Amino acid sequence: AIQLTQSPSSLSASVGDRVTITCRASQDISNALAWYQQKPGKPPNLLIYDASTLQGGVPSRFSGSGSGTYFTLTISSLQPEDPATYYCQHFNSYPHTFGQGTRLEIK
Amino acid sequence: EVQLEESGGGLVQPGGFLRLSCAVSGFTVTNNFMNWVRQTPGGGLEWLSIIYSDGRTFYADSVKGRFTISRDASRNTLYLQMNSLRPEDTAVYFCARARGGNAAHKTVSESWGQGTLVTVSS
Numbered sequence A: 001a002i003q004l005t006q007s008p009s010s011l012s013a014s015v016g017d018r019v020t021i022t023c024r025a026s027q028d029i030s031n032a033l034a035w036y037q038q039k040p041g042k043p044p045n046l047l048i049y050d051a052s053t054l055q056g057g058v059p060s061r062f063s064g065s066g067s068g069t070y071f072t073l074t075i076s077s078l079q080p081e082d083p084a085t086y087y088c089q090h091f092n093s094y095p096h097t098f099g100q101g102t103r104l105e106i107k
Numbered sequence B: 001e002v003q004l005e006e007s008g009g010g011l012v013q014p015g016g017f018l019r020l021s022c023a024v025s026g027f028t029v030t031n032n033f034m035n036w037v038r039q040t041p042g043g044g045l046e047w048l049s050i051i052y053s054d055g056r057t058f059y060a061d062s063v064k065g066r067f068t069i070s071r072d073a074s075r076n077t078l079y080l081q082m083n084s085l086r087p088e089d090t091a092v093y094f095c096a097r098a099r100g101g102n103a104a105h106k107t108v109s110e111s112w113g114q115g116t117l118v119t120v121s122s
Helices: none
Strands: A004-007 A010-013 A019-025 A033-038 A045-049 A062-067 A070-075 A084-090 A102-106 B003-007 B010-012 B018-025 B034-039 B045-051 B057-059 B067-072 B077-082 B091-098 B109-112 B116-120
Touching: A004 A084, A010 A019, A019 A033, A019 A084, A019 A102, A033 A062, A045 A062, A045 B109, A070 A084, A084 B045, B003 B091, B018 B034, B018 B091, B018 B116, B034 B067, B034 B077, B034 B109, B045 B067, B045 B077, B045 B091, B057 B067, B077 B091
Parallel strands: A010 A102, B010 B116
Antiparallel strands: A004 A019, A019 A070, A033 A045, A033 A084, A062 A070, A084 A102, B003 B018, B018 B077, B034 B045, B034 B091, B045 B057, B067 B077, B091 B109, B091 B116
8 A cells, every 4th residue: 555654743833934744655646646634623624636736715825746756735824724734645546545644733 | 515424423342333324415425436534533544445436446455344335325325334343443434525527536535524433442
């Protein structure tokens, strides 16, 4: 099975900061990667698929990039509502594994 | 409006079984790709299973042979039959509607239920 490794596992940033989370795949998955945001007590919310395509209704401060084995999720200007845990998930083959998550907090 | 609501969770002894249901509205379960995903007490997400609109199914190795995904068109409901339950199956179980279409991202979970808690313990 393909493994996804996210880094960092947690981070703290200030409102207005640019934040980047990385996701590395154990083998080439082309652009078959999605990013989710999850807030406590809520299900995950799809942000990005195909590595860089923004899901409808998601603010444009979120962006994704990468292909092959290296991917990033960037928040261009951190907002007070963005603290959450962020997960990557690949859909290149089964099983569609998730990364372990990155917990984002506001300083 | 697309809505998904899981039910059927609860406390079960190791070796026991449960059937989870996911009642949907706003779309037809048999015309869509549907996923089951669980979240462990430690917070990690684990993809479990998918059923395609054509009925094909796929499973994670951790549940293959023990869990079965199915659907009922007349009830517009998705199911997850879980047998031979283990303590490590303790989690919140989510059903999710996938994006669909013909591209590779057709299996990406787009709309989610709120989840149902399964606890496996003696």
